[in-house]
Amino acid sequence: MKYYNKIVVVNNIRFQSKKESIRYLYLQNELKLGKITNLRLQVKYELQPSFKINNKTIRAINYIADFVYEKDNKIIVEDVKGFR
Numbered sequence: 001m002k003y004y005n006k007i008v009v010v011n012n013i014r015f016q017s018k019k020e021s022i023r024y025l026y027l028q029n030e031l032k033l034g035k036i037t038n039l040r041l042q043v044k045y046e047l048q049p050s051f052k053i054n055n056k057t058i059r060a061i062n063y064i065a066d067f068v069y070e071k072d073n074k075i076i077v078e079d080v081k082g083f084r
Helices: 018-032
Strands: 008-010 013-015 037-048 051-053 056-058 061-071 074-078
Touching: 008 018, 013 018, 018 037, 018 061
Parallel strands: none
Antiparallel strands: 008 013, 037 061, 051 056, 061 074
8 A cells, every 4th residue: 555545435436535536526527428439447557568588578667547547538647646
């Protein structure tokens, strides 16, 4: 548990912080209103695949976004942080 966040469960979905769960509820409302589409949670992006160098395997570098959705024909990738 990073930064002393409290795990929160909303709609049987586990969030790493209260702030993240509040953002989820907001995005769910935007989805219902038709302002956004294709809301997805915890989307994994591979930034760099694994590779070998000198017989040593270097592991892949991945980023997991809290939320990904579409708005105004753009894909929006969001991460919720408790601080600036």
